[in-house]
Amino acid sequence: MTPYYVTTPIYYVNDRPHIGHCYSTTIADVTARYARLLGRDVFFLTGTDEHADKVIERAREHGMTPQAWADACSEEFRRAFADLNIVSDVFYRTSNPEHKRLAQAYIAKLRDRGDIYLGDYVGWYDTSQDEYLTETVAKEAGYKSPVTGRPLERRTEKNYFFRLSAYQERLQAHLDANPEFILPEARRNEVLGRLRGGLQDVPVSRAVGAGDSGWGVLMPDDPSHRVYVWIEALCNYLTAVDAPERRRYWPASVHIMAKDILWFHAVIWPAMLMGLGEPLPRVVYAHSYYVRDGQKMSKSLGNFLDIDTLRGYLARYGRDAMRWYLATQGPLYATDADFSYAKFVEVYNAELANGLGNSTSRVGNMIAKYFDGRVPDHAGREGEGEYHWASIIAASVRSAIAAADRLDLGSALQEGVALVRRVDGYINATEPFKIAKRLESEPGAKERLGAILYQCAEALRVASLIMSPAIPEATAKLWTAWGCAVPEAHATRTLGHLSQWGGEHSLRPGAPLNKGEALFMRADPALPEPGPVTGA
Ligand code: MSP
Numbered sequence: 001m002t003p004y005y006v007t008t009p010i011y012y013v014n015d016r017p018h019i020g021h022c023y024s025t026t027i028a029d030v031t032a033r034y035a036r037l038l039g040r041d042v043f044f045l046t047g048t049d050e051h052a053d054k055v056i057e058r059a060r061e062h063g064m065t066p067q068a069w070a071d072a073c074s075e076e077f078r079r080a081f082a083d084l085n086i087v088s089d090v091f092y093r094t095s096n097p098e099h100k101r102l103a104q105a106y107i108a109k110l111r112d113r114g115d116i117y118l119g120d121y122v123g124w125y126d127t128s129q130d131e132y133l134t135e136t137v138a139k140e141a142g143y144k145s146p147v148t149g150r151p152l153e154r155r156t157e158k159n160y161f162f163r164l165s166a167y168q169e170r171l172q173a174h175l176d177a178n179p180e181f182i183l184p185e186a187r188r189n190e191v192l193g194r195l196r197g198g199l200q201d202v203p204v205s206r207a208v209g210a211g212d213s214g215w216g217v218l219m220p221d222d223p224s225h226r227v228y229v230w231i232e233a234l235c236n237y238l239t240a241v242d243a244p245e246r247r248r249y250w251p252a253s254v255h256i257m258a259k260d261i262l263w264f265h266a267v268i269w270p271a272m273l274m275g276l277g278e279p280l281p282r283v284v285y286a287h288s289y290y291v292r293d294g295q296k297m298s299k300s301l302g303n304f305l306d307i308d309t310l311r312g313y314l315a316r317y318g319r320d321a322m323r324w325y326l327a328t329q330g331p332l333y334a335t336d337a338d339f340s341y342a343k344f345v346e347v348y349n350a351e352l353a354n355g356l357g358n359s360t361s362r363v364g365n366m367i368a369k370y371f372d373g374r375v376p377d378h379a380g381r382e383g384e385g386e387y388h389w390a391s392i393i394a395a396s397v398r399s400a401i402a403a404a405d406r407l408d409l410g411s412a413l414q415e416g417v418a419l420v421r422r423v424d425g426y427i428n429a430t431e432p433f434k435i436a437k438r439l440e441s442e443p444g445a446k447e448r449l450g451a452i453l454y455q456c457a458e459a460l461r462v463a464s465l466i467m468s469p470a471i472p473e474a475t476a477k478l479w480t481a482w483g484c485a486v487p488e489a490h491a492t493r494t495l496g497h498l499s500q501w502g503g504e505h506s507l508r509p510g511a512p513l514n515k516g517e518a519l520f521m522r523a524d525p526a527l528p529e530p531g532p533v534t535g536a
Contacts, residue, residue, distance in 0.1 A: 050093060171267060
């Protein structure tokens with residue numbers, strides 16, 4: 001089996017989980033489930049980034065140790081993702097000793113080969129806040145502290161730097177040779193543009209402060225410096241699989257994140273990997289932002305969709321509904337996406353309740369009623385004319401696989417929706433309800449009805465397979481009721497095998513098929529938006 005390694009950003013523990021974090025992690029989960037459905041040997045990593053300076057401050061404010069504070073906040077992320085039925089192979093935390101040991105070893109290796117060196121950092125220091133300001137911020141503030149108005153000091157201090165400038169040409173060459181290294185294309189063009197402006201060496205350490213309480217990763221052989229949190233955090237993608245039983249997963253198949261942190265992933269991290277002699281990830285995928293009702297989400301606007309608001313939705317519509325909305329309507333491509341309650345209800349009703357849910361229950365009910373809950377015989381038919389199901393299904397599966405392979409999850413999932421619509425069209429065209437009324441009076445009617453229902457059920461089964469990475473609960477329920485073979489990341493249980501018309505996993509005439517319960521309850525658009533539910 002081909003190894004497939006998918007990652008999300010590791011999230012800062014000083015924030016509570018919100019829709020942005022949940023979005024990236026949900027699409028990574030859907031990507032991981034697709035890869036498993038295609039028979040790959042998947043490793044899916046998410047987790048928390050715990051060594052930011054703010055963690056030390058926050059912990060102090062709460063009278064806690066940084067570790068205790070990080071434990072509590074990290075747990076919030078773990079629970080949020082579990083609530084969305086996100087199943088990662090590991091929930092990784094950078095405060096774990098193995099990560100710290102390995103990250104420090106990578107830094108030592110880069111230093112030993114001259115990629116990390118001790119130099120002078122010159123900057124504008126705000127003595128009242130104990131921090132350096134960037135040139136832009138300092139200039140805008142008139143070279144005074146934006147907080148206290150005290151004049152800034154020009155200071156020089158010893159700092160470690162990463163020789164990013166040495167990698168300009170190799171990065172450029174890598175991007176040229178691998179047009180899919182950065183996706184979507186609009187993001188790749190931005191990085192290319194910025195690369196042309198030239199690369200400067202970047203500071204990778206901070207002087208250890210008096211109150212740091214040993215939090216973070218120290219520079220190798222120099223305990224007076226701490227590795228800058230971003231540099232150490234990026235290492236997590238490799239430290240998490242840098243053990244004999246997981247080494248096969250490197251290089252990562254895809255790093256998923258939003259555009260805010262693309263530069264770190266598309267330039268700094270690859271340069272570090274080149275320095276370490278490691279192969280580069282195959283794809284760095286930067287999606288866009290979630291906005292709400294057309295406005296940027298922010299705490300001050302009070303329109304932030306935090307995890308408690310999402311839990312309100314989960315309580316009313318279920319996790320599949322939220323996963324489906326995120327995966328099909330989210331900011332996956334180059335433009336930002338709006339989260340709106342009205343749209344959520346519209347999509348849920350159209351594609352799930354009135355879509356897969358309604359079609360499977362119509363077909364299941366007729367099979368229960370006219371064929372005693374047993375799969376009818378297809379009478380050798382594969383559908384006729386424009387409804388030649390063997391080829392329709394094969395084409396849908398082919399397109400879904402191709403879309404999933406290029407991380408176009410929206411298009412992959414929509415192949416399932418389109419297949420359900422074809423089934424609805426076929427039902428309208430063949431009118432099985434009317435045939436059912438003539439079973440006694442018309443010779444051959446029963447065979448004809450059976451063949452139609454067989455074809456509908458078989459096409460719906462394949463539609464459910466295609467949609468399953470986003471709606472795993474509903475589809476598992478359907479497969480149990482209908483007695484379908486379930487996917488396994490196993491050579492003969494992949495989407496390709498399971499979907500073959502007349503193949504060993506297709507519905508067997510005579511086998512029991514229960515109509516089961518409704519997969520999705522229709523949503524009432526007149527109800528007000530669900531309110532927040534505090535996590536238990
Ligand atoms: N800790 C760093 C990442 C280190 S990775 C080695 C960090 N953490 S973060 O908590 O700020 O998470 C940023 C990520 O959260 C974004 O890249 C994106 O994946 C997700 N999102 C945060 N807000 C978002 C939106 N409004 N919309 C979509 N996703 C966003 O940066």
